[in-house]
Amino acid sequence: MGQALLKVEHLGISFKGLRALDDVNFEIPTSGIIGLIGPNGAGKTTLFNLLTGVYTPTDGAVILDGEVISGKGMGYTVLHGISRTFQNIRLFRDMTVLDNVKVAMHHKMHYNLLESLIKTRRYWAEEEQADREALELLEVFGLREKADMPASGLSYGQQRKLEIARALAASPKLLLLDEPAAGMNNTETRDLMETIAFIRQKFGIAILLIEHDMPLVMGVCERIVVLDYGRVIANGTPDEVRADPRVIGAYLGG
Amino acid sequence: MDFAQQLINGIQLGSIYALIAIGYTMVYGIAKMINFAHGDIIMVGSYIALMIFQNTGLPVWGVIAASALASALLGMAIERLAYKPLRGGSRMSALITTIGVSILLQNVFLLLFGSSPKPFPAAFEGEGFTLAGVPVSRLTLVTLLVTLLLMVLLTLFVGRTKLGKAMRAVSEDQGAAQLMGINIDTSISLTFAIGSALAAVAAVLYSSTYPLINPYMGSMLGLKAFIAAVIGGIGIIPGAMLGGFIIGIAEALIKGYISSALVDAIVFSLLIVVLIIKPSGLLGKNEREKV
Numbered sequence: 381m382g383q384a385l386l387k388v389e390h391l392g393i394s395f396k397g398l399r400a401l402d403d404v405n406f407e408i409p410t411s412g413i414i415g416l417i418g419p420n421g422a423g424k425t426t427l428f429n430l431l432t433g434v435y436t437p438t439d440g441a442v443i444l445d446g447e448v449i450s451g452k453g454m455g456y457t458v459l460h461g462i463s464r465t466f467q468n469i470r471l472f473r474d475m476t477v478l479d480n481v482k483v484a485m486h487h488k489m490h491y492n493l494l495e496s497l498i499k500t501r502r503y504w505a506e507e508e509q510a511d512r513e514a515l516e517l518l519e520v521f522g523l524r525e526k527a528d529m530p531a532s533g534l535s536y537g538q539q540r541k542l543e544i545a546r547a548l549a550a551s552p553k554l555l556l557l558d559e560p561a562a563g564m565n566n567t568e569t570r571d572l573m574e575t576i577a578f579i580r581q582k583f584g585i586a587i588l589l590i591e592h593d594m595p596l597v598m599g600v601c602e603r604i605v606v607l608d609y610g611r612v613i614a615n616g617t618p619d620e621v622r623a624d625p626r627v628i629g630a631y632l633g634g
Numbered sequence: 635m636d637f638a639q640q641l642i643n644g645i646q647l648g649s650i651y652a653l654i655a656i657g658y659t660m661v662y663g664i665a666k667m668i669n670f671a672h673g674d675i676i677m678v679g680s681y682i683a684l685m686i687f688q689n690t691g692l693p694v695w696g697v698i699a700a701s702a703l704a705s706a707l708l709g710m711a712i713e714r715l716a717y718k719p720l721r722g723g724s725r726m727s728a729l730i731t732t733i734g735v736s737i738l739l740q741n742v743f744l745l746l747f748g749s750s751p752k753p754f755p756a757a758f759e760g761e762g763f764t765l766a767g768v769p770v771s772r773l774t775l776v777t778l779l780v781t782l783l784l785m786v787l788l789t790l791f792v793g794r795t796k797l798g799k800a801m802r803a804v805s806e807d808q809g810a811a812q813l814m815g816i817n818i819d820t821s822i823s824l825t826f827a828i829g830s831a832l833a834a835v836a837a838v839l840y841s842s843t844y845p846l847i848n849p850y851m852g853s854m855l856g857l858k859a860f861i862a863a864v865i866g867g868i869g870i871i872p873g874a875m876l877g878g879f880i881i882g883i884a885e886a887l888i889k890g891y892i893s894s895a896l897v898d899a900i901v902f903s904l905l906i907v908v909l910i911i912k913p914s915g916l917l918g919k920n921e922r923e924k925v
Contacts, residue, residue: 389893411846431670432813434809434813454812454813455812455815458813458814458815460814463813463814464799464813466810470807470809470810471802471810472802472806472810473806474802474805474806475799475802475803475806478826479799482796482799483799483800483803483811483814483816484814484815485814486796486799486800487815489796491796493797493824496791496794496795496797496798497787498795499792503795507796531860546814550815552815562727
């Protein structure tokens with residue numbers, strides 16, 4: 381475990397008087413895997429939206445590599461190293477599997493409109509480089525053979541994997557996974573656990589994982605942050621969290 | 635022979651509708667709004683071309699290029715000033731704003747040039763060739779070739795380049811596209827620029843065919859092209875091309891064989907029929923409502 385990559389400090393947000401998150405604090409170390417759990421409506425997705433710049437916090441700050449990134453918008457966060465997947469899959473369904481990944485590499489490609497029309501060397505060089513990187517990523521997820529298919533033609537499990545590949549294509553330092561195992565069967569979930577562990581090892585990035593599948597979270601995460609009613613009620617190792625009476629209370633409604 | 639002649643007329647008119655329809659469909663696909671000022675961009679494009687013809691010795695291709703460039707800038711400026719501030723608001727406000735911009739453009743040009751129609755120079759005069767006994771004028775040939783060329787370029791641009799792919803990504807899922815680092819402002823500006831430039835090219839081709847231009851010429855032309863876009867499936871570029879040709883050919887055949895007075899009535903009925911049978915348009919997919 382290295383030093384903190386991401387720091388969430390006193391983060392809070394209100395929507396028309398409704399306090400969705402209140403005084404949330406936690407850290408994500410460089411290349412750490414952190415789980416984010418909590419009952420429905422606890423504020424997990426809201427927290428993701430704050431981390432990715434979709435929302436601007438009412439209080440507090442999100443600090444990435446020592447720089448405050450909250451309130452700077454979605455474009456800023458992705459360019460500075462946070463990318464995400466979605467709870468309900470949001471691929472570009474009509475585009476090919478390859479293009480879905482390449483879209484997330486656009487900020488690394490610099491050719492302009494004119495160059496794309498007259499097909500300069502830079503255009504070809506950058507397109508080929510992007511193709512190569514995208515295909516390598518697809519290889520990791522076993523999707524290379526499907527590169528030219530429209531994304532809508534993939535199976536559900538493959539679509540989930542493609543979302544992760546697309547998020548990785550932006551070269552993030554921190555990857556946010558929003559319920560990646562939702563709708564998966566046991567085999568697919570186990571497969572996913574291995575993939576997540578592999579990604580962390582291969583790309584050396586940090587991962588924040590929202591998940592309801594407890595065996596998955598407990599098995600793969602080093603630390604777990606538990607949210608309930610917009611507040612952090614526990615933050616510790618899987619064993620500590622499992623034994624925490626407040627967590628048990630939140631889940632059992634005690 | 636008469637049928638072949640009508641068909642060729644229809645293809646010529648259809649090319650023009652198709653170029654204009656692309657603008658409607660792209661703006662709808664990406665900004666999710668119907669830009670009723672698009673028809674008036676055609677009118678502006680015609681007047682700009684006329685001004686350049688009258689005041690410079692530029693050859694006709696230069697005039698088309700200059701008019702397309704000026705219209706593209708105008709389209710981008712309109713988006714930035716009038717539509718962008720309403721982004722994220724209700725769709726109805728955006729729709730009404732486009733009607734407002736349409737009326738504004740018509741009245742500005744009415745003030746500048748008066749209401750009397752102005753003659754447009756014959757840009758592509760001359761003999762073309764004869765196809766199976768039917769004469770095809772140079773203008774017809776140019777119209778068709780220019781349209782096909784622009785369609786091929788646009789298809790390659792949207793399908794192969796990163797800016798084009800970014801536009802498709804924005805049209806599929808704006809939020810996800812932003813989170814992939816795509817600048818949606820650039821994509822939307824570019825959409826307006828391309829749509830307006832194509833409209834200006836269509837304007838020169840149209841005004842060369844029907845050489846009297848006036849400040850209201852864009853309304854009916856725009857409406858027809860809008861119908862073409864809806865018939866083909868709004869938001870889908872090949873649909874706009876198909877719809878344009880269908881409307882153009884249908885009009886020519888109706889004029890030739892039924893009655894020129896009934897053209898508009900029949901074309902609008904065609905729209906109603908398509909909307910009843912296939913509401914998403916000929917190439918449209920059934921809408922998936924996202925929850």
